[in-house]
Amino acid sequence: MTISFDLDDTLIPGTKRFPSEKQTWFQKLLGLEKIRLGTVQLMKKLKAEKHQVMVYTTSFRSAGHIRWLFLLHGVWLDGIINQRRHDRTLLTEGKRSSKYPPAFKIEVHVDDSKGVELEGQRYGFRTILITEQEEDGVAKVLAALEPTNNAGFVAATP
Numbered sequence: 001m002t003i004s005f006d007l008d009d010t011l012i013p014g015t016k017r018f019p020s021e022k023q024t025w026f027q028k029l030l031g032l033e034k035i036r037l038g039t040v041q042l043m044k045k046l047k048a049e050k051h052q053v054m055v056y057t058t059s060f061r062s063a064g065h066i067r068w069l070f071l072l073h074g075v076w077l078d079g080i081i082n083q084r085r086h087d088r089t090l091l092t093e094g095k096r097s098s099k100y101p102p103a104f105k106i107e108v109h110v111d112d113s114k115g116v117e118l119e120g121q122r123y124g125f126r127t128i129l130i131t132e133q134e135e136d137g138v139a140k141v142l143a144a145l146e147p148t149n150n151a152g153f154v155a156a157t158p
C-alpha cells in the first residue's frame with residue numbers, strides 16, 4: 001500500500017506541539033526541522049512491511065530538503081509531493097482539492113487537518129487524522145491500517 005504523511009503539525013511541530021525525535025549535531029548544523037517522536041519507528045516498520053512511504057505537504061520545501069530530513073534518520077522516502085509538484089499535477093487534472101492523493105497513486109494519507117479529512121470524504125480518498133494530543137500517533141496509524149479495523153478496506157496486493 002502507498003501511504004503519505006503531511007509534514008506541518010502532523011510530523012513537524014509548528015502551531016501544534018508534540019515530542020520529537022532526537023537530532024544529531026549534524027542535523028542541527030544543517031538546520032533541519034525536528035520530526036515527531038515515533039515517526040522513524042513507524043516509517044521503518046511500514047517499509048519493512050513493503051509499504052511505500054511518501055510525504056505530501058502543501059509547503060514549498062524542496063524535495064531535496066525533505067529527502068535529507070528523513071534520510072538522516074535512516075528513512076528513504078518513496079515519493080515526495082510538495083506544493084509545486086501538487087500544483088503541476090493537479091492543474092492538468094482540474095481538481096480544486098488542497099490535497100488529492102489519488103493523483104499520485106497514494107492510497108492512504110495521514111494528516112492533522114480536519115479540512116483534508118473532509119476533502120477525502122468529498123473527493124473519495126482515504127485519510128487518517130492524527131492530532132497533537134495523541135501521544136501515540138504511531139499506534140493510531142498502525143491500528144487504522146489494520147484491515148480488521150476497517151470494514152470494507154481491501155489491502156493492496158502487489
Ligand SMILES: [Mg+2]
Pocket residue numbers: 006007008009010111112113
Ligand atoms: Mg498539517
